[in-house]
Amino acid sequence: MFRTALRNVLAHKARLLMTILAVMLGVAFVSGTLVFTSTLSNATQASSQEGYDNVDxxxxxxxxxxxxxxxxxxxxxxxxxxxxxxxxxxxxxxxxxxxxxxxxxxxxxxxxxxxxxxxxxxxxxxxxxxxxxxxxxxxxxxxxxxxxxxxxxxxxxxxxxxxxxxxxxxxxxxxxxxxxxxxxxxxxxxxxxxxxxxxxxxxxxxxxxxxxxxxxxxxxxxxxxxxxxxxxxxxxxxxxxxxxxxxxxQLADEEAAFIAKSMDGMRNALLAFAGIALFVGVFIIANTFTMLVAQRTKELALLRAVGASRRQVTRSVLIEAFVVGAVAAVAGLAAGIGIGAGLRALMSSTGATVPDGPLVVSLSTVLASLLVGIVVTVLAAWLPGRRAAKIPPVAAMSSVHATATSKSLVVRNTIGALFAGAGAAGVLVATGMPDGKAMMGLGAILLLIGVFILTPLLSRPLIALATPVLRAFGISGKLARQNAVRNPRRTAATASALMVGLLLITGMTVVAGSAQKGIDKMATDALKADYIVSMASRTPLSPDVAKTLDGLDDVTAVSPLRNSPSRIGGDTEYLTGVNGKDFGKLTRLDFTKGSLGELRGGRAVVDDTTAKEKGWQPGSRFPVTFEDGKQGTLTVSGVYQGNDMLRGIILDNATLAPHQKQITDMQVMVKTKDGATDATKDALATALGENPAIAIADKADVSDNIAKMFSLMLNMLYGLLAMAVIVAVLGVINTLAMSVFERSQEIGMLRAIGLDRRGIKRMVRLESLVISLFGGVLGIGLGVFFGWAVGELISAQMATYELVLPWGRMGVFLALAAVVGVLAALWPARRAARLNMLAAIKTE
Known part of the structure; x- marks a missing residue:
């Protein structure tokens, strides 16, 4: 059986090429990530330890x-x-x-x-x-x-x-x-x-x-x-x-551990995307081996007839998968080492200085790459191998295709509906929970499993929606639709690979766009100030800056924000000091109880979360131990809704400053006579000495910085998720190519009765387009649902969060799915059109 499996791999090496490429890309991502982070961590640790040569x-x-x-x-x-x-x-x-x-x-x-x-x-x-x-x-x-x-x-x-x-x-x-x-x-x-x-x-x-x-x-x-x-x-x-x-x-070891830990976030993020690419590759592997097994049904039945057991048949398929996985893993490891070296060179070319050091390819990286490639491939091929072994030899000898029984379809759809229903219910319940992350994660997993199981059932009605458009292409369009729904499981597996990538891209776009709108609205609603002045590094600011700004003729109100640790009821709490006289002119707080009033002396306002934890109401008095160890008493004058810009206990700087060992400001809020204008901003910058370390931001700058942050994050995610989309493209190409081989006789007959080569190409391209759009619609739809659900959790913490559906980008994503379908069909369509009709008709 081992020799038989090896011969099958060699006999179908062209058909297994796309599977090898899919696994190789995933393994290359994994090994490249491990090589890059290990190299960077090792070089940084070595460099940092040199700094302790003079410290014993x-x-x-x-x-x-x-x-x-x-x-x-x-x-x-x-x-x-x-x-x-x-x-x-x-x-x-x-x-x-x-x-x-x-x-x-x-x-x-x-x-x-x-x-x-x-x-x-x-x-x-x-x-x-x-x-x-x-x-x-x-x-x-x-x-x-x-x-x-x-x-x-x-x-x-x-x-x-x-x-x-x-x-x-x-x-x-x-x-x-x-x-x-x-x-x-x-x-x-x-x-x-x-x-x-x-x-x-x-x-x-x-x-x-x-x-x-x-x-x-x-x-x-x-x-x-x-x-x-x-x-x-x-x-x-x-x-x-x-x-x-x-x-x-000890210091060197602590810094080495800190550096290694700081690399964990980058490593885990990159490995997560590698995992997504491998997950998408599972569909390709399963699809490939399902089609190979179906095409070799008679061959496997003959093996059963001459004495091979079910276990031996399954084992032969798994051996093929092992060989394919091993080849892909070795190739992926080699490519990953190149990726790791390339990423280090890329960082250096962008201006980032990376410490010198050797390229680190550890034994754990090699083992992890080989293990990932082989295990993923073998696991994905196990179900097709098991299914092939269960086909009775007599039934297999009489039919090339073993169609699924109605009972198996009913069981599959029932299980899928239960998973999808339970998952959707879990996600909906999680949106109403104070901390529903765990429930939402579980619901999302169950819903995805349910959709994967139900995708063959969903393929028929969704693809049927394209019938009016396909009719415009004549007989080629009609044949393309029939081919797409002929084997729903194959169509579903092919579309699911693309669905995963577009689901993640769409969901992240919805969440990022909505969060950006919420933070933008927060900045607009919470601030009356025209400018926020701070250090570009977010480090403490000298109080001289606020004094300088307060002395300008165009400035009408100034309030520095200062943080000082204190002890309240045995807990460490940070007090926020402001200019009580001008604070109301610079902010717009939403008070749920009490009011801002005149913020002076021992009066303070607290956010609703802190008030709820401490059991405070307007008029509540509480003891506080200040930074210098002296004790005092503060009185709550109002409770406001906290946000990411202002929260905690706020009091007058005149009360706080005498207890601070070193007075520094985190930022300064400024309001001017003429509002936020370029001339006013230039005047403030000139007054502060054109200081490169100080950032002067108006509300538009705050919004632009937020937009840049989210755009950078999304672009990075798009780049990482592109790997999953590439793997999905390989899956579409692989499915179509093997489908063309499987339908060689049918294509030969179509050519014989008058369908020209152009018509054959059009048929294959339209079939690919329909499958890709099917996956795109499912992915975008699920992405919007998950984006909305995650947004409901965020809105519990961010009152200004507002759902934004990026219709333009979703249109681009759907167009991307269409482009994927067209590009993926180029080689299979050309191959189908070049088939010799007489040789194809004689194919068994």
Whole structure:
């Protein structure tokens, strides 16, 4: 039976080619994803670990316990501790470090490293006047508040040289610094495309901490001293509370684990789309083996007649599938390695700096690729093989096609209806639940299974709708319709592959478009402010920015938004500080109870979710422990509907500021006399020093940013789902090609009685078009339903969510299905038209 299976594979290699390609594409996606993420993760980890070469023990502020004291920031480390750490036995040197956000503008005023980490730190010279962490390539180390050094990658990218004056920003105001040095570094964040600016230690402490304080102290071990021994020695000089030590190896391992974990999201997302492509490929594999088995019914019956058991017949089909899967998996693995290398090169070509390192093809990647390809193919071929083994030899010898019995069709349709009904009910029930994600997921799976089972039943009435159009093509159109419904199971399996891809594309488009409209409406409804001013990096903003804006003649109202941790009832809650006098002029909150009133003193407004959790009503008084540890009492004056822009406990900045250790703003809301105009926006930008780190956005900018975000997300998803559509195209081609082979005698007869080659081509093309449009209609219809259902869950969290049906894009998707049908039919139609009619008529 093994030899028989191998001969069958070789005999039908042309017909199995599309199946191999479908599996190969899915496996290539899987292996390419694993190779790319493993390579990127390995190179980034190696690069980051190099940054810890000069760190044997790190002293860091102790992280405060959730229920201990004040909720403020961890204490800093002082010069006294630095000196003590450098003198412990086994210590060669001790380095104090401080760091924070630092935006560096290029010569055109644009932020360098947008989207990456842009940081600043201190240059800490040793006794020889050099900092071993940052070797100077050009120039000298910075000295004084007006000088700084820049990493070589950023300097080269921006075209900066020693002596240039560079515009930078730490927390809002623009600083013009003289570039005195350009250094090299193995810092993983810089290698990944970020920027690093260095100041002398006093300047850095003033910018990022406080005079004489450090955020970390790194101790270098003397030769012959282990990290463990050094850590034990350093522990003895630590203050009783406020600091803790970690070895350099532990820090490197933690960062490696963090990098590996950060890759998980990308890896899982890409593998999910690979899984979709493989899922679509299952339909092709099952369809191919079903047709091959049907065409070899007499051959299999003969094997049964000469003594082969049912198990042996099934095994022979599975062996064929194993061979096909193994070939496809090996080819897919090779293609995936190329894809992994190509993705790394693509990232580099788009300006992203990818750390150097070897291409990583791990044993787990090889095994996973081979396992996926073989298992998917064998599982998809199991049902056709089992079905072939169940056909009685006598019945099979008398008929080439073993048609399904009416009983099997009734059972199939009944099961499909039960699954579809249960799934639809589950989805509908989930839309009314507070947290219906699990129920909706289960319902969606059951509904999809039900639709897959019912697709043969649905094919007849839906394809019948195309009858009036097909009549316009004469006998070719009539034959195309009859061929499409002749074998409903085959038509259904072919259409289902395309249906899955269009279902996902349509559903995601509906959800993304609706969410964008909801967020856009939220920004319009919740804000009266003309502009939102914030750091481009979403880091804290200097309060000087709000003061500058408040002093402008064209500005009528200003309110900075500040966040400060507090403890309320044993829980950590963030307080939002605003300018109580102007807050009502800048926002439009929907109050369910009470009102905004005059937000001053101990008065506060809370969102409805927090009020419900705490049991608060207007007039409720509650104790609060502020950031500095001092206690106070706030009174609820109103309860408003929270949204993604404003939520939580809001009070006057005059009440909050005295308790903040460091006053910074998250953003500033601004209202002007003339409203949002280009001239006003330019005037605000000029007043803020044309700062590349500050973003000034009006409502249109907010909407545009949202639109860009959703467009980018959708385009990425479309690109990833294109793999599933390509696999579906292969499925249509494969089905039509094998159908042409199966109907060779019939096509020969049609040619003999007068249907010309053009008519044959038209017949095959129309059949392909009908099948593709059938899959497209099902996919778009289910996509709209699932998009609506997911939107109902989102609307429970987003009051402004509004269902938007993208009619234009859905028309494009349907046209795409038609194009798929036309393109997929080109080769099968040409093959059918070139059949020799006499040879075809004699075909058995």
């Amino acid at each position: 023990v790190a002293i860091q502020p102790k992280k405060s316990e959730p229920d201990s004291g004040a909720p403020g920031a961890a204490p800093r480390l002082d010069q006294k501790l630095l000196d003590a750490a450098g003198k412990v036995p086994g210590a060669a040197s001790a380095t104090g470090t401080v760091s924070g956000f630092t935006a560096v503008g290029d010569k055109n005023g644009k932020l360098i490293g947008d989207g990456f980490t842009t940081r600043g730190g201190n240059y800490f010279p040793a006794k020889d006047g050099k900092d071993a962490r940052y070797p100077m390539r050009d120039g000298v180390a910075p000295k004084g508040p007006d000088q700084f050094a820049l990493d070589a990658h950023t300097a080269d990218k921006a075209g900066y040289k020693v002596g240039d004056t560079v515009r930078i920003s730490v927390d809002g105001p623009v600083r013009e610094q003289k570039l005195t040095g350009i250094f090299t570094t193995d810092d993983g964040m810089v290698v990944a495309g970020g920027s690093l600016a260095l100041f002398d230690t006093p300047t850095a402490q003033k910018l990022f901490a406080a005079p004489g304080e450090f955020s970390e102290i790194d101790v270098k071990a003397a030769p012959g001293t282990s990290q463990t021994a050094l850590k034990a020695a350093v522990d003895k000089v630590l203050p009783e509370d406020g600091a803790e030590t970690t070895t350099g190896k």
